[in-house]
Amino acid sequence: AIQVTQSPSSLSASVGDRVTITCRASQGIRDDLVWYQQKPGKAPNLLIYGASTLQSGVPSRFSGSGTGTDFTLTISSLQPEDFATYYCLQDYTYPPTFGQGTKLEIK
Amino acid sequence: QVQLQESGPGLVKPSETLSLTCTVSGGSVSSGTYYWSWIRQPPGKGLQWIGYIYDSGTTNYDPSLMSRVTISLDTSKSHFSLKMRSVTAADTAVYYCARGGLNGKATTFDYWGQGALVTVSS
Numbered sequence: 225a226i227q228v229t230q231s232p233s234s235l236s237a238s239v240g241d242r243v244t245i246t247c248r249a250s251q252g253i254r255d256d257l258v259w260y261q262q263k264p265g266k267a268p269n270l271l272i273y274g275a276s277t278l279q280s281g282v283p284s285r286f287s288g289s290g291t292g293t294d295f296t297l298t299i300s301s302l303q304p305e306d307f308a309t310y311y312c313l314q315d316y317t318y319p320p321t322f323g324q325g326t327k328l329e330i331k
Numbered sequence: 332q333v334q335l336q337e338s339g340p341g342l343v344k345p346s347e348t349l350s351l352t353c354t355v356s357g358g359s360v361s362s363g364t365y366y367w368s369w370i371r372q373p374p375g376k377g378l379q380w381i382g383y384i385y386d387s388g389t390t391n392y393d394p395s396l397m398s399r400v401t402i403s404l405d406t407s408k409s410h411f412s413l414k415m416r417s418v419t420a421a422d423t424a425v426y427y428c429a430r431g432g433l434n435g436k437a438t439t440f441d442y443w444g445q446g447a448l449v450t451v452s453s
Binding site: 270279321322 | 377378379380393394429433434436438440446
């Protein structure tokens with residue numbers, strides 16, 4: 225199975241900060257990478273698919289980039305509701321595999 | 332608006348079979364467009380895909396779970412189900428059902444259920 229490594233595993237930031245989370249795949253996955261946001265006690269919420277396509281209804285402060293093995297999720301100006309755990313998912317091949325998550329906390 | 336809702340026992344004994352159902356409303360499970368997956372998350376840990384079923388009855392499972400898992404579809408009742416045999420404490424998790432198929436990718440999940448906690452304990 226393709227391994228997906230997220231970094232950092234946790235991150236402290238302030239409202240208004242620009243934040244970047246990265247995912248690295250153990251082999252090339254084209255642009256078949258998805259980003260989710262998960263809040264405590266809730267199901268994951270789709271943010272970005274195809275590495276860079278913003279899901280309908282997701283604020284434009286979220287953006288994704290990358291291809292091949294290295295990908296980033298950027299939040300341009302953190303809002304209070306953005307403090308959550310973020311997961312990437314490779315859906316290039318089976319089984320699809322998630323990164324281990326990045327917990328974004330308030331500084 | 333599509334909604335998914337998991338249901339089933341919250342407590343299962345070791346070595347027995349875990350059974351969950353996901354009821355889909357606001358859309359059809361037999362549209363020929365979507366793939367219906369189960370995903371789990373042990374308490375405080377990350378996410379693991381379990382498998383999916385397509386409306387033709389085609390299934391695909393995570394190889395590490397394949398020997399113990401069956402996913403089935405009941406189009407007349409708009410639900411799909413998960414059975415996991417011979418469970419152990421390591422199978423304790425929140426189990427999510429989810430819809431895949433966005434962007435033509437079976438495992439890009441755009442709608443999720445709220446999740447059902449299943450605890451394996453005697």
